[in-house]
Amino acid sequence: MTPxxxxxxxxxxxxxxxxxxxxxxxxxxxxxxxxxxxHYAGLTHLRADVEQTRSGKHLLKPFVSEIKLDYTPGSITxxxxxxxxxxxxxxxxxxxxxxxxxxxxxxxxxxSLTAMxxxxxxxxxxxxxxxxxxxxxxxxxxxxxxxxxxxxxxRGMQFEFAPSLAIVSVVINxxxxxxxxxxxxxxxxx
Amino acid sequence: xxxxxAFVLLTALALAYAQRSLRMxxxxxxxxxxxxxxFGQVFERAQSSGLFRGRIFVEPPAGARSLPAELSAALVQxxxxxxxxxxxxxxxxxxxxxxxxxxxxxIEDALSEKGLAARRDDILAGMMLPGGEALADLASVDPLxxxxxxxxxxxQAIPGSASLAAPADTTPVFVFESPKPLxxxxxxxxxxxxxxxxxxFIGEDFFAYENYATIQRDILVCALLALPLNVFxxxxxxxxxxxLLFTLAGNVVSYAWGLFAGAVFFPAFFGVALAFTTTFLxxxxxxxxxxxxxxxxxxxxxxLGVLSAIGTTFLGFVALLFGSSDxxxxxxxxxxxxxAGFLAFLWVFRRVMARITFRTFRWRMVSLGPRTLGAATLxxxxxxxxxLPTVATHVSAFRSFTPELEGNxxxxxxxxxxxxxGLPMALEVDASENVSSVVAAIAAQGDVRAQTPWAFFASNDxxxxxxxxxxxxxxxxxxxxxxxxxxxxxxxxMNPGAYGVLGVxxxxxxxxxxxxxxxxxxxxxxxxxGFFIFLTRDAKGKASAVAPGQALAPNSPLISSAPLxxxxxxxxxxxxxxxxxxxxxTGFSRELAALFAxxxxxxxxxxxxxxxxxGKIVYILFPVLxxxxxxxxxxxxxxxxxxxxxxxxFSLVISVGLDYSSIALSSRYQEDDMSRVLLxxxxxxxxxxxxxxARHPVxxxxxxxxxxxxxxxxxxxxxxRYSPASSEARPS
Numbered sequence: 002m003t004p005x006x007x008x009x010x011x012x013x014x015x016x017x018x019x020x021x022x023x024x025x026x027x028x029x030x031x032x033x034x035x036x037x038x039x040h041y042a043g044l045t046h047l048r049a050d051v052e053q054t055r056s057g058k059h060l061l062k063p064f065v066s067e068i069k070l071d072y073t074p075g076s077i078t079x080x081x082x083x084x085x086x087x088x089x090x091x092x093x094x095x096x097x098x099x100x101x102x103x104x105x106x107x108x109x110x111x112x113s114l115t116a117m118x119x120x121x122x123x124x125x126x127x128x129x130x131x132x133x134x135x136x137x138x139x140x141x142x143x144x145x146x147x148x149x150x151x152x153x154x155x156r157g158m159q160f161e162f163a164p165s166l167a168i169v170s171v172v173i174n175x176x177x178x179x180x181x182x183x184x185x186x187x188x189x190x191x
Numbered sequence: 192x193x194x195x196x197a198f199v200l201l202t203a204l205a206l207a208y209a210q211r212s213l214r215m216x217x218x219x220x221x222x223x224x225x226x227x228x229x230f231g232q233v234f235e236r237a238q239s240s241g242l243f244r245g246r247i248f249v250e251p252p253a254g255a256r257s258l259p260a261e262l263s264a265a266l267v268q269x270x271x272x273x274x275x276x277x278x279x280x281x282x283x284x285x286x287x288x289x290x291x292x293x294x295x296x297x298i299e300d301a302l303s304e305k306g307l308a309a310r311r312d313d314i315l316a317g318m319m320l321p322g323g324e325a326l327a328d329l330a331s332v333d334p335l336x337x338x339x340x341x342x343x344x345x346x347q348a349i350p351g352s353a354s355l356a357a358p359a360d361t362t363p364v365f366v367f368e369s370p371k372p373l374x375x376x377x378x379x380x381x382x383x384x385x386x387x388x389x390x391x392f393i394g395e396d397f398f399a400y401e402n403y404a405t406i407q408r409d410i411l412v413c414a415l416l417a418l419p420l421n422v423f424x425x426x427x428x429x430x431x432x433x434x435l436l437f438t439l440a441g442n443v444v445s446y447a448w449g450l451f452a453g454a455v456f457f458p459a460f461f462g463v464a465l466a467f468t469t470t471f472l473x474x475x476x477x478x479x480x481x482x483x484x485x486x487x488x489x490x491x492x493x494x495l496g497v498l499s500a501i502g503t504t505f506l507g508f509v510a511l512l513f514g515s516s517d518x519x520x521x522x523x524x525x526x527x528x529x530x531a532g533f534l535a536f537l538w539v540f541r542r543v544m545a546r547i548t549f550r551t552f553r554w555r556m557v558s559l560g561p562r563t564l565g566a567a568t569l570x571x572x573x574x575x576x577x578x579l580p581t582v583a584t585h586v587s588a589f590r591s592f593t594p595e596l597e598g599n600x601x602x603x604x605x606x607x608x609x610x611x612x613g614l615p616m617a618l619e620v621d622a623s624e625n626v627s628s629v630v631a632a633i634a635a636q637g638d639v640r641a642q643t644p645w646a647f648f649a650s651n652d653x654x655x656x657x658x659x660x661x662x663x664x665x666x667x668x669x670x671x672x673x674x675x676x677x678x679x680x681x682x683x684x685m686n687p688g689a690y691g692v693l694g695v696x697x698x699x700x701x702x703x704x705x706x707x708x709x710x711x712x713x714x715x716x717x718x719x720x721g722f723f724i725f726l727t728r729d730a731k732g733k734a735s736a737v738a739p740g741q742a743l744a745p746n747s748p749l750i751s752s753a754p755l756x757x758x759x760x761x762x763x764x765x766x767x768x769x770x771x772x773x774x775x776x777t778g779f780s781r782e783l784a785a786l787f788a789x790x791x792x793x794x795x796x797x798x799x800x801x802x803x804x805x806g807k808i809v810y811i812l813f814p815v816l817x818x819x820x821x822x823x824x825x826x827x828x829x830x831x832x833x834x835x836x837x838x839x840x841f842s843l844v845i846s847v848g849l850d851y852s853s854i855a856l857s858s859r860y861q862e863d864d865m866s867r868v869l870l871x872x873x874x875x876x877x878x879x880x881x882x883x884x885a886r887h888p889v890x891x892x893x894x895x896x897x898x899x900x901x902x903x904x905x906x907x908x909x910x911x912r913y914s915p916a917s918s919e920a921r922p923s
Contacts, residue, residue, distance in 0.1 A: 055319055059327040061680045066319050087316035177327075 040166045046190035047072040049168075057178030070184075140164075198539045202447050202532070209450035214459040215375070215403065219518060219589050222461075223775045226515075230764060233617050233723050236715045237766040247271065247394030248603060249365045249385065258365055258390065265384040269377050270370030285707045290337045291657045291693050292649040292701075293344070298660050301335045302668045310336045311675050318681055327683045334669045334685040344647045364606075369396050375403050386595065393603045397596055402887070405591040406462035409885040413469040416884060420877035421472055427550070428870040434547050438479055441536045445475050448532025449525045456524050457517070463589075463889045464521035468529065470843075470897075473878030474504065475533045477847065477871040481854060482537055483547045499801050499811070499857065500850035503794050505530065507846035510790030511839070516779040519839060551866045558914040561806045568809055571816045578823035582784065584776035584834035586769055591887045615766040617715065617723040622698045625650045626724060633726075644705055644713070645724050654695040665690035698722060725766070776835055783838035790842065791815075794849065802856075810913040811852045817907065818844050818900030825899070836889055840896030847875050847897070848904030855908045865909060872905030 051068040067083040077091040090097040133144040142160040156176065161169040171182045216222060225231035238244075249266075251258050258266075266273075290298070300306045314330050329338065370377070378400040385392045425435050449468060453460060481497045508530070511523035537544050592600070618633070620626050627648040634646070649657070666687035673685045696704065702714045702722060715723045765771070791812075798808050819841065826833060851868045858864035879901065882894025 053319070057318075057327075059318070059681060059683050061677070061682055064319060064680060081316060081319065085312065085315060087312060089316065 041189075043191040044189060045073065046188075048186070048188045049184045050186045052183045052185070054181045055178065060178075068182075195539055198535065202444050205451035205532075206447035209447065209454045212454035213450065215465075216459040216461045216517075219402070219461045219463065220398075220586055220772055222517065223772055225771070225775055226778060229718055233715045233764065234766055234771050236712050237615055237617060237725050238768065244395065245369050245371070246274070247367050247369055247392060247396055249367065250391040250603075251363070251365075252389060257363075259388050262384055262388040262390065265381060266367055269381045271367035271381065272370075274366050274368050285704065286338055286341045287333060287689075288693060288696065288700075288704055289341050289344075290661070290690065291654045291696060292647055293337065293340060293657065294649075295653060295656050295660065297340060298337075298657050301337065302660065302664050306335075307668055307672050307675070310334075311672060311679075314676060314683070315679060315681065330683045331685055332689065334672055334683075334689060335665065344644070364603075369394065373399060375400055379404070391599050391602055393596075393599045398590070398592070401592045401596055402590065403462055405886045406466050406890075409882075409887050409890055410466045410469060412884055413466070413881045413890070416881035417469055417472055417878050420881065421476060421874055424870060424873055424877065428866065429547065429549060434543075437540070437543055437547070438476065441479065441533050441540075442472055442475050444536040445471050445529040445533035448535070449529030452528025452531070453521060453525045457521055460521055461518050463887060464518055464525060466885070466887065466890055467522050467893070468525055470878045470882070471526070471529045471533075473871075473875040474526070474530065474847070476874040476878075477504075477850060478530070478533055479537060479544070479547075480549070480867045480871045480874075481850075482534075483544050483549075497854065497857075499798055499853040501534075502797055503849045503853070504846040506790055506793050506797060507842045510786045510793070511783075511842055513786055513789075514779065514783055516776075516783070516835065519779070519783060519835070522839065549863065549866055549870065551862045552869065553862050554865075554909070556860060556912045557910055559810070559911040560914055564806065564809060564813065564913065568813055568816065571813070571820050574820045575816060575823065578820060578827055579833075580823055580826040581832045582777065582780050582834075583832040584773065584780045584836075585832075586772035586776060588834055588836060588888050588892065589776070614728045616726050616728055617762075617764045617766055618726055619717060619721060619723055619762040620698070621721045624698070626698060626701075630724075630726065643726055645726065648698075648701055651695060651697075658693060658695060661690040661693055723762075723764075728765075780833070780835040780838055783835055783842075784833075787838055787841055787845075791845065794845065798853070804915075806915055807856055807913065810856055811849055814848050814852055814904035814907040815841075815845050815900070818848060818903045821899055821903060822896055834892075836892040837896050840893050840900065843879075843893075843897050844900030844904065847871075848900050851904050851908035856913055860912045868905070868908055872901065872909070875901045876905070 047070070049070045051070050053066050053068060055064045055066070065084075066081055069078075069080040069082055071078040071080070075092055079089040079091065081087045133146055136143040136145075140162050142162070144158045144160070146155050156174040158174075159172040161171075163169050167187045168184045170184065171180075173180045173182075225234060249258060249262075257263075301310070313336060318327065330336075332338075373396060378396045382397060382400055422435060425438065429435070446468060449471060453464070478501060481500055505527075508523045508526045511519050512527075514520055514523075618629070620629055625648065626645050627650075630643060630645045669685050669687045669689065673683065676683060699722075702724075705713045711725075713725050715725075717723060795808060795812070798811060802808060802811075822837060822841075823833070825831075826837075851872055854864060854868055876898055879894045879897040882890045883898070885891045885894065
């Protein structure tokens with residue numbers, strides 16, 4: 002697997018997780034699946050500011066970055082604004098990082114993710130559940146990939162929701178690193 | 192009595208041996224081999240025998256990403272083992288040796304300060320993504336970031352590298368290794384489970400099973416139809432009905448010896464050949480009916496007629512023995528075995544046979560003089576030449592699949608073509624050539640797609656230049672990149688010597704590297720030490736319309752844009768499976784046509800020794816000529832081509848059709864003998880006519896042509912009597 006493929010895949014994973022959190026509240030607790038479904042039904046544009054703290058084996062210190070997230074059906078833009086500027090665009094056609102373009106046809110994980118993104122764009126809970134088992138505790142959704150899923154490299158994800166059903170934070174732990182993303186300035190267009 | 196007992200015992204032993212040894216060949220089509228062994232090997236390699244052979248492919252309903260649990264369990268229970276489609280995605284280690292084929296300017300860019308800064312930013316952006324740590328391992332292997340460029344150039348251009356299991360439409364295909372040996376009962380069960388699960392599936396197991404199921408059904412239906420029809424004829428024509436048992440016993444003996452002969456000469460049978468044995472009944476009836484009268488010693492002429500009838504049948508089958516097609520040879524061996532068994536039965540039980548009497552019928556015949564016969568023969572000969580259709584056999588004539596499997600074949604073919612990018616072909620290159628120049632020259636003509644890894648093969652000069660660049664400057668560049676990342680808080684271990692080990696790749700090394708990247712074979716060695724590289728042609732491009740002199744037909748050399756070094760002709764072969772099998776079968780057809788002609792000459796010589804009169808021989812042969820013309824006109828009218836099945840059918844028409852006119856002539860049209868001719872003719876029509884009810888196209892075509900030929904031959908023999916003294920046809 003090429004570096005960019007892995008990279009883009011994991012970026013997609015983070016975004017999937019974000020949206021998945023809206024759909025994963027199928028069980029009990031304070032989160033209500035049907036309300037979430039209604040909340041995001043007909044979504045045409047989602048924008049948010051994300052503050053991410055990353056740590057990992059090769060990071061000499063926790064690394065904090067600020068990202069502008071921009072989602073429309075069929076396209077996700079993950080734009081770093083601090084401490085550097087760089088844009089990653091994710092779509093069913095693949096991943097675009099400046100002069101690097103990766104069609105999804107060459108990585109099974111990438112294809113799984115793009116398929117899952119498609120499911121998410123359609124708010125397709127059944128498709129989501131093919132890759133994750135979901136457990137709801139309070140206002141947090143815990144998602145664990147199924148062993149057979151191509152996303153099994155993700156150890157676990159937690160999604161925290163506000164009472165307004167807006168996403169508050171996402172924590173992703175993988176085999177080698179972790180990321181904590183805090184969401185603010187969320188704007189939803191329908 | 193002792194002789195009869197010994198014969199019965201021997202027959203039982205032969206049947207037991209046949210039953211124990213009888214094996215079914217899995218698939219008639221896949222057993223076809225090209226006459227040119229080198230071409231056959233290249234084709235087999237290109238067909239990726241290791242990837243597609245012995246496997247089945249299952250695609251869940253659209254949108255689903257896994258197979259139903261019950262189906263997965265059923266597959267495991269039946270011994271199907273889940274496996275990957277082919278090689279894993281190219282690993283960085285496998286791709287990196289190809290860096291020497293990059294344009295020198297790209298390597299210069301990567302080594303420049305600007306390039307190193309861009310690379311630093313890429314690594315930074317990537318490692319900041321959730322899960323971006325994985326980038327560290329790849330940055331260690333390829334610090335300067337050549338891999339994405341190499342993946343673009345090579346991995347994604349390799350046919351089939353985006354495997355069937357991972358299509359763009361996101362519906363996966365699950366691959367399973369088939370258990371060995373092929374067990375039709377097991378395949379039947381899994382075939383049913385797949386149908387019940389409403390999934391798409393394809394694989395050799397199902398090709399073999401559906402052919403087998405069709406033939407099994409055809410054998411049963413044809414046998415059930417042929418038997419009562421023949422029994423009815425016997426009730427009408429034979430006075431003593433108890434001899435029905437005699438003929439039935441004789442047919443059992445005939446089957447036993449036919450199968451025994453087949454088992455001795457062939458390790459496995461094609462289902463179609465076995466289904467052909469349902470026609471034994473017709474042949475055997477003919478021998479019985481004619482031989483049962485020879486004891487009466489009515490005339491020498493009549494005995495000659497019987498000899499010519501059996502002799503021509505024998506010669507017809509012997510001629511088929513010389514064919515290259517296993518199917519044709521199997522039919523010949525089975526038939527000769529059956530013939531020998533039945534004749535032996537008649538000889539052992541000749542006293543019983545002698546007591547058989549036949550009902551005699553009488554009808555008016557029309558006299559045919561030599562002039563009329565000659566004129567009719569000339570007209571038919573002219574029509575034969577004018578109406579001769581194209582000789583070609585299509586592989587589809589040998590397959591009988593359900594509409595569901597046909598639909599699945601079309602579906603998976605479309606997906607596979609989407610992956611490989613077009614129609615496969617092999618192009619010969621010399622090991623010393625710059626393969627990218629050769630491909631570029633042909634691609635410029637529109638013959639092949641330019642999007643191929645071979646187009647990125649760099650000349651030795653370019654490679655040497657790149658190697659020098661990497662050996663002298665890469666280590667320092669890697670050290671600098673690592674230090675710049677450490678300053679940003681990222682410490683990725685990077686090997687400064689990662690690129691120093693790369694060297695110039697010759698064509699064999701390039702082939703080896705590509706093979707390690709692709710799930711499909713990309714090249715094959717020639718006998719002369721060169722290579723066949725596998726390319727794709729655009730199915731819709733001008734290459735699909737092959738120009739004269741550039742025929743990409745299998746086994747035909749292509750005069751390409753440039754000759755091989757030394758001026759030799761460069762070979763280019765189409766590797767399309769259908770064209771490959773079509774060409775083999777068409778070759779068999781032409782060969783069978785030659786055998787047909789040789790058999791005819793042998794029969795004419797044989798008939799000459801018996802009759803020694805040109806007019807008589809023309810009279811005997813005329814129905815065959817008439818039948819051929821009728822079939823040619825029918826093919827012309829329907830737009831069909833003359834295929835190997837028609838050739839085989841013609842041989843049978845000669846075998847049975849000649850007998851009617853031969854016996855009629857030899858017996859001087861006596862009522863008793865003409866009644867026998869009528870009985871055998873009707874029996875043959877019944878035997879082959881029921882093949883019209885077959886589902887398998889081979890049996891159906893065979894039945895239709897033999898019925899047409901035998902019907903015309905019978906009609907001619909019972910309507911026209913040859914009168915050498917008469918110059919006009921008149922009522923007799």
